[in-house]
Structures are given as structure tokens and as C-alpha cells.
Amino acid sequence: MRIAVVGATGNAGTAVLRELAARDEVESILGIARRLPNREMEPYRQADWQQIDIQFERARADLEKALNGYDAVIHLAWLIQPNKERDLLRRANVDGTRHVLEAAAAAGVRHIVVASSVGAYSPVDDDELRDESWPTEGIESSHYSVDKAAQERVIDEFEAAHPEVTVARLRPALKFQGGAGSEIQRYFLGKWAPVQLLQLGRPPVIPFPKDVRAQAVHTDDVARAYVLAALKGAEGAFNICADDVLDAARIGGVVTGNSKYGRVVPVPSKALRPLIKAAHRTGVLAADEGWLDMALRVPLMDNSRAKRELDWWPSMSGAAALEELIQGMAEGSGKRSAPMRPRDPQSTAPFTLPDAEHQLPEDIDALALRQYMSDHLAGATAGLNRIQKLAEAFMETPKYGDIATVAEEIRVEHHYLEELIQAQGFPRPGVTAPALWVGERLARIKSFFPQGVKITPSVLVLETELMMSAVTGKLHGWRSLMPISEALGVPQGVFEELADDALRQYKILQDVHDYARQDAFNKSAETDPEDALPSSE
Template sequence: MRVAVVGASGNVGTAVLRALAASEQVDGVVAIARRIPDVTAEPYRSATWHSIDIATAESARTLEEAFAGVDAVIHLAWLIQPNRQRELLRRANVDGTARVATAAAAAGVRTLVVASSVGSYSPARDCLPHDEGWPTEGIASSDYSVDKAAQERFLDKFEADHPGIAVSRMRTALVFQADAGAEIQRLFLGRLLPSRLLRRFTLPGIPLPQGIRLQVVHAEDAAQAYLLAALTGPRGAFNIAADQVLAAEDLAAALRARRPWPVRPAIARAAMSLAYRAHVIPAGPGWLDMGMQVPVMDCARAKATLRWNPRRTARQALDDLVGGMRAHRGTASPALRPEDTSMPTTRPDPNRQPHS
């Protein structure tokens, strides 16, 4: 079968390309990104590339042309930065999803696999695992979450209007791998936690919000879930996360801190907001709001329906990422470029941030 990957040069896209290349059932890959990587390097050399910016209205026609003869489309493209340009984010993320889905329908694609997120879920007040039936109204103070919820509403309508297309929604946890180390440093931490500290020092402690809990998944495991969905065409939503839920102690240990220093969430949010306004970090406080409020996901449906099982624990995925941050790991993709920008001498241009 032939598979198209939109957002193929990013964190998840790179892992998906590796999974597709290793599958005997896939005999052709069409890769789409705003900025094309070095196509002589692995894993990018195994695909036919198209440069398409899904944030533009003109992309609808070129997407349909690129999807000709494709059996399944995996849609991963999502703009995280520039965080301060709200309308641009909406055009790329919500309108871009609509363009991808509409083009897939026009091209006769039978399976559409879309990257949703744990961020699409409404707040939960407990630590119990919740399945895919939990409401997807998002976290109002998080732009990312609001857009993921809007994407879910679009997919509701798209499924109703196109019953012949099998739509899978992959509600993934945070996706980590070593090759995303430099990118995640740029997108979220900036100068707040210079990677040189991760390489050279054991910290006596690190401040973390009280009650923080994180679900993550290794990029290789997430890619297997996308591959299985593309091959089998199941309908509906799937929670995708490693089995373990990370606590403050896990985060502190991974960051070479002897222990976490608990901070009241309101104080942590105020500090993050101040750092964001001062351009010390590129990620706004809505990310903390989302991280503190989303439910713990129950992944039983993915295991039963897709026959998916994560091979890496949550702690292994976290350690892999932190190791990649220490080493400024990346790939031959503009989105995953490996150079260290954790301590820039000038303020970076936000328009250089990747969305695929």
C-alpha cells in the first residue's frame, strides 16, 4: 500500500517514516512538509517529498495532487511556535487539518489517521485512568488544547459527511525521543534550563509543581500505533501512552536533580507567565495549565483493537529525551536540526520555529 505522511519531517513524522520503511506492507511513501529535509539522509531518503504549507489556502489543490494513488494519509503537521501568533497557529492547525482531510476525500483516500492529543481532553479532577469517552472540550487557557478540541469537532463533522473514509484519531501523550532533544529545548525551555546544566552538573533539587503527573510515549512506539492504524483502518479514537505515569520524582531524577522542590501550581504558573513575558521561555503558561489538568489516559482500546503495546517505559522515553537534550541531538531535518540554541546571543526569530 501507499501511505502519505503530512508533517513528515518532525518529531513523530521522522519516527513514522522509520516505521513505514521497515514495514513489508508499505511499498510507497509520500512525505509532505513545509520545509523539506536532506533527502539523502535516513530516514528521509525512503520517501517522495512535496513542500506544502498547509497553513495557506493554496495548499488544498497541491495536497489533493500529492494524495493521488494513496491508500492512507497520516496527518501529523502541527504548528507549536510562534506561540505569540495566535491566528497563524489556528490557520495551520485547525484550518490545515480541514485542508488535509478535504484533499484526502477528494483524492479518494480510504483511511485517514490524524494526530490528536491528550490535550484535546477536558479537565479531570482525579488520577484515575479515563478511556476515549472522556469529553474533548479542551483546556480553555491553553491555545494548543483549544485547537486540538476544535480539530476534534471538525473530525466529528468530517466523519458524518464522509462515512466511506475510516478516520482514526490518535490521542497521544507527550512524544519523546533522543533525536527531538534540540527541538524540544527550542520549543519549550529556551534559556530556562540550559542544556549545559544537564551535561555538567548534578542539581541539589529542581522546582516542580505540586501534583504534577505526566504521561509520555516514545516516538518509536507512537509510530507503531500510527502504522497499525494506517494498515488496518480502524475508526474512532485511541489513547496512546506508555503504561507508567511519571511523577515529580521521576522528572527530578531524569534531570539529574537529587529531589524535586514542590511549588504550589499557582506560583509555578505565575513564574512561567513572567518568564514567558520576558522572552526567557518560548512556551506560555497555558502549557502548564494543560499538563496539570488533562486526565490520565487508559490505553486499553489501542492494545485490544490495534494490537499495540509500547516497548519503552515512560521513564525510558524521558531518559532518552533528556539524553538527546544533553547531546543536542537532531536529524537532517529543519524541524529537528541539532544545533544548540539554549543560550542565544540574540533573540531568535519566532518564524523559524518548525510546525511539521
């Protein structure tokens, strides 16, 4: 059986690839994503890949071509962030689902599995278990829930128009796995949450909303459900969750690790909501108050249909899955894809570092080498900040996937250079590197405006040009280290690969530059909305 996975690089997608690769009945796997992963590493090496951004109408033709000859499609793609970009989220999540469904039907695919969510369900005020017949009108104060309900309507319309295609919609509970620790921290807690302190010990007590109760499921169990639905040609809706219910006491027990039920200071939800809202608005917390509303109002699910018709059973309790996630968050765990990237890039970096006992030969001028590498690290730090901002600026364009992929590669290379410098016995760069970094930040004030100020197409042209110059400098840096690679304790092929990567990145940026400068200075130009660069206040 030939199966394509749309959104194959995130929490669920990575697990689905693992599950598909383990199935003898699966002949081939196609991964589709707008940001490609490192395809030389597991589990991404098990699939063929296509880079397609499904939010655009034009994606339908690319999707139809890519899906031709496949027996089933598992559609998992969903943007969680950025919360404030509602048009982007709606376009990627709701319109994107429509584009995938219509393209799959046009390609002759006869079975589709779609990732819906418990968040699609209408609100309740009790703890009764609901089956799949419960209405899916969403919770209006949660953008995630509203869009999941809208996705359900898209599926309804598609099924009515295409009775020849069977569609299964799976509604999982919260999906937890250790390998998604870094991703879930970024999407929901944010970068300011000191989750790494959990490696030193658990808090003796936690504050928690007393009314929250939820269900969870290990991501591997969800992946198995998606694959079973695809292989069996299942049709209709299926609730996917572990059998236990996580209330405040049970969650407190897992987080504190003190006892089965832990110690929790109950916090009234009404008092907590404005605090979450304020923390989100100030950037301290990634999740907005809608997630609390959803946690308070979604129904508890009855998973008996999945057990009966898919022969699916959870292998792990929701509490055990939560414990694994907490440990993964503490460690900053992840995989080599943009959504799943770990907190420490070196944990999955493909480049070789010197052995622990490595020492520089005496004929190497250590002082000159230290200065050279430190200056390049300063430039790499500036370039990393620039490429990340550039990717954000292009988020609503067809070029986002390309430039975001380059940004992730540069992030990993930056960390590698840091580790390489320390492996030579050099201390972390001192005054020079921060000074150069500050100077670069000051130089770009005019280019990247503070929040609320207009970003124009001409600015993006200039920023792309500056990034191209930075990549050129990086290229020459790797080439300069090639002749002394043995002295550095690194196989020469590592620097050759890094230089080749820089050349490829430059070509991508050239293409982005060509796109950015189209009519950038023409006031009267009429541009297709899908081609337009963002120019919002």
C-alpha cells in the first residue's frame, strides 16, 4: 500500500512515519511538508519528500501531482502558532484541509484520514463520556477549537461532493511524547518557561486550575490509530484517547512526582484567565486564554468505537504519557525537523566533533585561530537572528518553507561552530563577539522595524541581500578551515559538506530575492494576493 502523509514533520507526523516504516504492508511513504526535515536521519529517511505549502490555492496542482498513484492520504498538517495571525492560521488549517482533500480526490486517492481533534466538540458542563455523535461546533473563545470545527464542516462538504472517497476523521485528545518536549514548550509555554530546571528536581507543589480535567494519549498510540484507519479504509469519526482522566490532582501528582496525586494549590479558573491573557499579550506565555477555555469545556471522550472498529487500544495511560512529556521538556528533546527541533541543536547535529582528548598541534597559531573562529561565530550569531526574522517576515508567502528550512540549517551550524570552538580548548568568545553582534543589531534597526511599524517589500529585498552576504561570508569561513581540518580534529569532508550547504542556501536566497524584488518599487503594480509580500501594520 502506498501512503502519503501531509504534515509529516511534527509531533504526530514524525510518529506516523515511524509506524508506517514498521508495517510490512506499506510499500512506500511520501512525506509532504512546507519545511523539509533532515532526510538523512530517522524517521524521515524512510519517506520520499515533497515541499508544498498547502495554504495556497496554487498548492492543489502540486498536491494532485504528488499524490497521483497513492492509495491513501493521512492529513495531519496544522499550524498552532502564531496565535495573532488569524488569517494565516485559518488559511493554512481550514483552507489547507480543503486543498488536500480536493487534490487527493483529483489524484484518484480513494481513502483519506484527517486529523481532527477533541477541540472540535461543542462545550459541556459535566464529566460524562461522549461518543462521536456529540456535535462539533467548537468553543467560540478558542481559535484552535473554532478552526477545528470549521475543518469538520469542510470534511462534511467534501464527503457530500465525493461519495467515491472514504474519509476517516480522528479526534485525538492531547498528544504527548518525550520527543516533542521542545516543540510543545515553544508552542504552549514559550521560551521563558524554565522547564530545564525540572532536571534538577520537581516542585513540591504547583498551582493549578481546579476545574480542569482532560484526556491525553501517547503520540505513538495516536500514530497507530491513524495508520490503522488508513490500512483498514475506515470511515467516519473516531475518538482517540487513553482510558484515564487527568484531573488537577492527577496532573499535580505527575508534575510534582511526590505521590500518586501530588500537592496542588487549586486556583479558580476565573481568576486565572486574565492572568493567562496578560502573560500571552506580553509575550511571557505562548498559549492564549482560549486554551484554558477549551480545557474547561471540551467533553471527555468515549473511545470504544476505535477499540471496536479499528482494533486499537492505548498502550500507555495519559498520566504516563504526561510524565514522558515532562521529562522530554526538561531535556529539551526533539528531532531533526523544524517543528520538532530540540532545544540543543547538537543533540541531533549530523556534523562530527573532535574527540575529547583532541589537542591543537603546536604549529597552529592558536591565538590567531581563536580570533578568526570567534569573529565568524559573531557573524553567525548575527546571521542567525537575521534569517529567523526574515523567515517570520515571509511567513505568509510561498517562499516561507524555503527560507525557514535555511534558518533551521543555520541554527544547527551556529551551534556546531560554538561546540567546535570549545573543542579546541578556546573559551567562549569574549568582548569582540558580543560587540559585533550588538553592532549588527544596531545596523539593522532601520531594516527590521519594531512591532507595529510597516514592513515594506523594499525592506525585505534589502534584508535578503544582507543575508546573502552573510551566507557568502560563512562559505568562505568553512573553506578557510578546510586545509587545517585535521589539526582541528575534524574530517575534511565535514567542512566540504558545510561549504556545499552554504552554496545551496545562497541559491535558495537568490530565488527568494528574485521573488521579493518583483514590483517592490512599483507603486502601480497589481499583484495576485498569493504572490503579495506581507505589508501589514
